[in-house]
Amino acid sequence: MVRRSYAAAILLLILGLGSQVGPLGCAERTSPEGGSSATGSLVVVDTSFLADIVRQVAGDSFDIVSLVPEGVDPHSFEPTPKDAATIAEADAIVATHLGLEPKIVELVQAAAEKGCPVIDVSAGIPGAEQDPHVWLDPVMVLDYYLPNLVKGLSTVKPEAGTTMSSNAESYGHRLRELDEWIEEQVKSVPAARRLLVSNHESLGWFARRYGFAVVGTLLPGQHTEGAPSAERLVALVTTVKQSGAPAVFLETGSDPGLAEQIARETGVAVITDLYTHSLGEAARTYIEMMEWNAKRIVEALS
Ligand SMILES: [Zn+2]
Numbered sequence: 001m002v003r004r005s006y007a008a009a010i011l012l013l014i015l016g017l018g019s020q021v022g023p024l025g026c027a028e029r030t031s032p033e034g035g036s037s038a039t040g041s042l043v044v045v046d047t048s049f050l051a052d053i054v055r056q057v058a059g060d061s062f063d064i065v066s067l068v069p070e071g072v073d074p075h076s077f078e079p080t081p082k083d084a085a086t087i088a089e090a091d092a093i094v095a096t097h098l099g100l101e102p103k104i105v106e107l108v109q110a111a112a113e114k115g116c117p118v119i120d121v122s123a124g125i126p127g128a129e130q131d132p133h134v135w136l137d138p139v140m141v142l143d144y145y146l147p148n149l150v151k152g153l154s155t156v157k158p159e160a161g162t163t164m165s166s167n168a169e170s171y172g173h174r175l176r177e178l179d180e181w182i183e184e185q186v187k188s189v190p191a192a193r194r195l196l197v198s199n200h201e202s203l204g205w206f207a208r209r210y211g212f213a214v215v216g217t218l219l220p221g222q223h224t225e226g227a228p229s230a231e232r233l234v235a236l237v238t239t240v241k242q243s244g245a246p247a248v249f250l251e252t253g254s255d256p257g258l259a260e261q262i263a264r265e266t267g268v269a270v271i272t273d274l275y276t277h278s279l280g281e282a283a284r285t286y287i288e289m290m291e292w293n294a295k296r297i298v299e300a301l302s
Helices: 002-018 048-058 081-089 102-113 138-156 158-186 204-210 230-243 256-266 286-301
Strands: 042-045 063-066 092-095 118-120 195-198 213-217 247-251 269-274
Touching (some): 048 138, 048 158, 048 286, 102 118, 118 138, 138 204, 158 286
Parallel strands (some): 195 213, 195 247, 247 269
């Protein structure tokens, strides 16, 4: 709790500072062209799936880099000195939600103190503070992330504003189609089997959008640090048995030993390859990530 309140306080501080800076960004450039960046403007994004979303909106107007590499859990990400250097070069930083990656907060704070604009894509979303996994609902990405990005990035590069608005509109149509597609897939899951058990509380936004119930999690809360206690494991096994949940869903990179143990003790299928926090081999874009997850969930519950 302490850590999350701290993150929230920092976020307020950053947003306060961010609003006072002009459109020129923060990086101390060694050349008028903006150093090694091809477009002259570098946007550092916290996570890989969000970097894809930012690319869809920004088009060729910005160079985009993701701070947390593919396949790495942002909750437990440890930045290197190279990451600090990348952030120091940024003209803007885009964050899913700063409470998500406690280790990045300090770096972002340092950049913000130098006047770097920080765009929080979740700004204005009721409940994002309690559960930051908003991106697992594509309608929220459409309704909040896209307008927040257009607004924030247009402040950094006003001349690209019109292009970015039109990019966001096209991408918005694809997100609408994605939402309709998931809705259609989910219809094949009987209402009584729409039960999700996951490794931490990450599937709430997805569940609400598509009519699932989250009946249990292996780890308490929204973070993934540490292994579940023996008591927690026993409680989860009981929850799975009592609720009749047909499967347990873990994210890519989860401990296979743990997955086997849960499968053995619950007798249900354990899916170990949801892409919820990062892109990866089976999901090269945000849309592919959502399609993959919907397929895996629907297959396991149908
Ligand atoms: Zn998470």
